[in-house]
Amino acid sequence: MSRKPGGSLRSLRRSNQEQVIALLIAQGPLHRAELARQAGVSRTTVSTIVSELLARGLVTESYEQPDGDLDGRAGNRLLVNPRAAVVAGMNHTFDGVWVHLSDLAAREIASSGTTLDPGTGPAERVEAGASILQRLLDSAGLERQQVIGVGVGVPGPIHRETGVVGVSLPGQPWSHVHAADELQQALGLPVVVENNTRLEGVAEARWGAGxxxxxxxxxxxxxxxxxxxxxxxxxxxxxxxxxxxxxxxxxxxxxxxxxxxxxxxxxxxxxxxxxxxxxxxxxxxxxxxxxxxxxxxxxxxxxxxxxxxxxxxxxxxxxxxxxxxxxxxxxxxxxxxxxxxxxxxxxxxxxxxxxxxxxxxxxxxxxxLGLGARVGALGGAALVLSETPDLAAALNRMSGITA
The missing domain is CATH 3.30.420.40 (ATPase, nucleotide binding domain)
Structure with missing residues (x-):
């Protein structure tokens, strides 16, 4: 029984931290006073939360004067650190694979791909994508545990419940493969698999003509x-x-x-x-x-x-x-x-x-946004940013909760 209050306090603090992170993700840079008002907590509580988030590198301060900010508080605005974590997109086409890394502000960190013979099987395709992802992480000085998730595009429809790739055209290398399981096992990261044309649409919606x-x-x-x-x-x-x-x-x-x-x-x-x-x-x-x-x-x-x-x-x-x-x-x-x-x-x-x-x-x-596997990889990264069930909680878990 004696442990329950401490556990409740830790749970409350974690909830407050995630509420602050979620507000900064949704609205961008905010002053501490505005954070306290929108989160419905005291300024003292916000100051305590912010101090910890700053120490953990999840939040950073901005000293730029925003357009239309007339309240005289240009400094001390807070925002989520874009490099606190990264998202990845991976797109498999008939003749290649492309991998894209983005920060939390959806800015490109690194991007690369390779061509493959159309007859290449799923296992070799997974290996090629995993190898490119690791190379990009290494070149950017990032650790694998900093990746929130990977949005992966493959040709063909994906059954929503089974995760198995269906057939819409003959000769598809992923047909009847449980692509999410194969990729998650190889990458050791959360994976969402989607039809690559849909991912092109997601990319155009975020960065292109949509x-x-x-x-x-x-x-x-x-x-x-x-x-x-x-x-x-x-x-x-x-x-x-x-x-x-x-x-x-x-x-x-x-x-x-x-x-x-x-x-x-x-x-x-x-x-x-x-x-x-x-x-x-x-x-x-x-x-x-x-x-x-x-x-x-x-x-x-x-x-x-x-x-x-x-x-x-x-x-x-x-x-x-x-x-x-x-x-x-x-x-x-x-x-x-x-x-x-x-x-x-x-x-x-x-x-x-x-x-x-x-x-x-x-x-x-x-x-x-042009043609090629890169566009679907952009969409894969955008999908992770938009569909991670609770991005604030995921960031909080990744950087660790202090006792």
Missing amino acids: RGVANLLYFGLSSGIGSGLILDGRLYRGAVGAAGELGHVSVSVDGAPCPCGNRGCLVLRAGLPAVLAALRPSFGEETELEEMLARTAAGDRAGEKVFTDVGTVVGQVLANLCNLLNPERIVVGGELSRAGEVLLRPMRDAIRRHALSLVRDVDVVPAE
Whole structure:
């Protein structure tokens, strides 16, 4: 019985510490008096908490004069130390892996990747990602225990309850693999695994063309067509984690059979292989996508027709999604997005023609962060920052609680 009061006091102190950390994470630099007011504790209590957090390196002081701060207290504002911990993103594509380290202010610390043979198995892919992560930590002078978590992207849908990667295209190296278990065991860190197209959407929402938008639809036109839905500021996954398989929306019930088992899927009309097949009769069998895009941009009528057809059929599907979800903005990524306005213009036209009047004026814009595995890795780091269940408590545990 004699230990209970001490335990209760420690629990209360820990709770107060985490409340202070959470306020600083959510609102940025604050004065001690404002912290006390918002936390609902005395200034003396806040001073005691802050002294300990400063000693542990979780909190630091800022002496910069903020814009509009007219109360004469430019100094002594407190903020969470961005280097108190780090988050990592890791993105596995068919032909490579990329790893990204960010501090708590979402600023890049280090980033690197490597190419892999498409036939490389999951074990070798995990090993490659783990090796890059350790190298980045070493180069930044960071310890593994400073990593709050790793957001990992893989191709394919991930079952929300089992964690097993499903199949949306043939030849996926992660199919039927429990990716979260494999990665967590190899990395020894908390891991969240997500479809890598969704992570591209998370990255665009935080740093790219979707900044400041609470309801966003991102989709990538590549070999497959996946999407990421950001609804009310959070990534939407669906009941079992299969939301966003835009490429397997049927656009023709009598169309060609798709490997997914459906017929007339959008990916058979607007995926990269289908678009290349439509362009090659005019451009030649040996012509690469880069040249096709360049010639189309220069006014080639055959190229313009193919991209107009693709933009129109994609726009018809997006019109239905606008009616259903009413996004504020649609961000288009993937290799085919480089076609630019020749693709986006017919997409917008089809949305305006087929969507309800209330939702038809949605913004349709190209992605800003580019292509490649790096974008999904950025999204993985952002996902850890936004979805760690209690970031303040995690930081408090990582730096240790004094007796």
